Amino acid sequence: MNIKKYSTKGILAKIFNDFQPSNSAWIASCYDWIGEAVQAIGFHANSETKIAEVCIVNHRGNFPCDIEGLIAVYHNNYRLPMGSDVSGYGIVNWHKDTPKDLDNQDVVNLDKLIVLLTTQQNDYIILIDSGVLPTDPQAIAQEELIKTTSAKITNIAANFTLATPTQYKGLDYYNVNKNQIITSVEEATFRIVYWAFPTDEDGFPEILDTFKYKEAVEWYCMYKMMLKGYNHAQLKWTDAFQMFEKYRQQASNEAKMVGQDDMERFKNMWTNPNFNRDLWQNGFIFGEQQTGYIR
Numbered sequence: 001m002n003i004k005k006y007s008t009k010g011i012l013a014k015i016f017n018d019f020q021p022s023n024s025a026w027i028a029s030c031y032d033w034i035g036e037a038v039q040a041i042g043f044h045a046n047s048e049t050k051i052a053e054v055c056i057v058n059h060r061g062n063f064p065c066d067i068e069g070l071i072a073v074y075h076n077n078y079r080l081p082m083g084s085d086v087s088g089y090g091i092v093n094w095h096k097d098t099p100k101d102l103d104n105q106d107v108v109n110l111d112k113l114i115v116l117l118t119t120q121q122n123d124y125i126i127l128i129d130s131g132v133l134p135t136d137p138q139a140i141a142q143e144e145l146i147k148t149t150s151a152k153i154t155n156i157a158a159n160f161t162l163a164t165p166t167q168y169k170g171l172d173y174y175n176v177n178k179n180q181i182i183t184s185v186e187e188a189t190f191r192i193v194y195w196a197f198p199t200d201e202d203g204f205p206e207i208l209d210t211f212k213y214k215e216a217v218e219w220y221c222m223y224k225m226m227l228k229g230y231n232h233a234q235l236k237w238t239d240a241f242q243m244f245e246k247y248r249q250q251a252s253n254e255a256k257m258v259g260q261d262d263m264e265r266f267k268n269m270w271t272n273p274n275f276n277r278d279l280w281q282n283g284f285i286f287g288e289q290q291t292g293y294i295r
Contacts, residue, residue, distance in 0.1 A: 004208070004209040005198055005206040005207065005208065005209055006206060006207055006208065006209035006213075006214060007200040007202075007204050007205075007206055008031065008034050008204050008205050008206065008207060008217075009200070009202070009204050010214075011030070011034060011207075011214065011217055011218055011221065012027060012030060014214065014218055015030075015218060015221060015222065018218070019222060019232065021225070021230060026221075026225050026228065026230065029224070029228070030221050031204075031205070033220060033221045033224045034205065034207070034217055034220075034221065035205070036220065036224075037216060037217040037220035037221070037244075038205075038207060038217070040220065040244075040248060041213065041216055041217075041248055041251050041252050042252050043208075043251075043252050044197070044198075044207060044208070046198070047068050047069070047195035047196060047197065047198065048195070048196045048197075048198050048199075049071070049193065049194075049195060049196075050064075050066075050193070050194055050195075050196045051191060051192070051193050051194075052064050052191070052192055052194070053189050053190065053191055053192075054181060054189070054190045054191075054192055055189055056181070056183055056185055056186070056187055056188045056189065056190055057187055058186065058187075059182060059183055059184070059185070059186055060180050060181070060182055060183075061180065061181045061183070061190060062179060062180055062181075063179050063180065063181060063192075063194075064194070064196070066196040066197050066199060067194045067195070067196060068194070068195045068196055068197050069194060069195040070176065070192065070194050070195075071192075071193040071194055071195065072192070072193045073174050073181065073190055073191075073192050074190065074191040074192070074193075075172060075183075075185060075188055075190050075191075076188075078172075080172055080173055080174050080183070080190075081173050081174075082173065082174055082175065082176075083173050083175070109156060113149055113152050113153050113156070114153060116149055117146065117149045117150060117153060120142065120145050120146045120149060121146060123142060124139070124142045124143065124146060127139055127142060172184045172185050174190075208251075210251065210254055212247050212250045212251040212254050213247075213251040213254070215243075215247045215251070216244055216247035216248045216250075216251040219240055219241075219243040219244040219247060220240075220244045220248075222235070222240040222243075222244075223237055223240035223241045223244055226240055
């Protein structure tokens with residue numbers, strides 16, 4: 001499975017280099033065309049998992065512009081259920097069982113520690129893959145860092161306890177309407193966990209970094225440019241469209257190739273299922289849906 005990403009700024013540079021258009025009037029439209037090409041291919045770079053704050057005013061709040069799918073909604077460190085009348089759900093959720101609500105700084109520290117732990121674990125894997133033995137001092141030192149960070153996470157997570165349904169405050173809820181979140185809370189700041197379309201450091205969309213994928217996107221942009229009146233000495237718009245069609249299906253098939261871990265996970269999902277009935281209420285504290293930001 002290819003997970004390497006390529007900024008669409010590179011597609012613009014590639015068009016300039018390969019076809020040398022005489023002006024730059026097409027650039028503004030090119031970003032729309034790239035999005036159309038990605039939709040036509042039918043597969044894009046893996047979504048990023050992000051966390052963001054949404055300001056609720058008059059029971060409504062706007063989602064971030066890069067949202068692709070909603071994972072969870074939190075208010076005052078409670079995970080809110082989706083629906084209208086949730087009074088009969090017997091909702092169970094996590095909260096800090098002390099007179100004082102969970103301090104926002106605890107949440108911030110927990111987020112940072114989980115990101116740090118993920119980085120340290122990845123560094124250890126890279127270290128072992130490079131040929132360093134687990135008994136090597138360098139590997140042992142990395143293991144100690146992982147243990148230390150894990151202990152800190154455990155200490156903070158210990159402040160979370162499972163509440164009974166009667167302790168759930170207010171039975172607030174949310175719904176989704178177009179690009180807005182509609183909620184029973186009149187004014188507040190929600191924290192949402194969501195899937196986002198991948199972007200680079202400048203906010204430009206990213207696509208899969210494979211030859212066929214980049215070729216498909218580039219030829220689609222050329223096809224659209226020619227429909228707008230751009231003339232090429234050797235090519236017609238039909239030539240550009242045929243080249244796009246040639247690479248489109250190849251790019252889609254190549255992108256969908258899975259790795260061994262993906263195949264093993266898919267196999268276990270069917271041959272060794274382990275249903276977690278408490279997955280929703282556990283949220284991102286101890287559930288499988290760990291995002292790297294909330295656990």
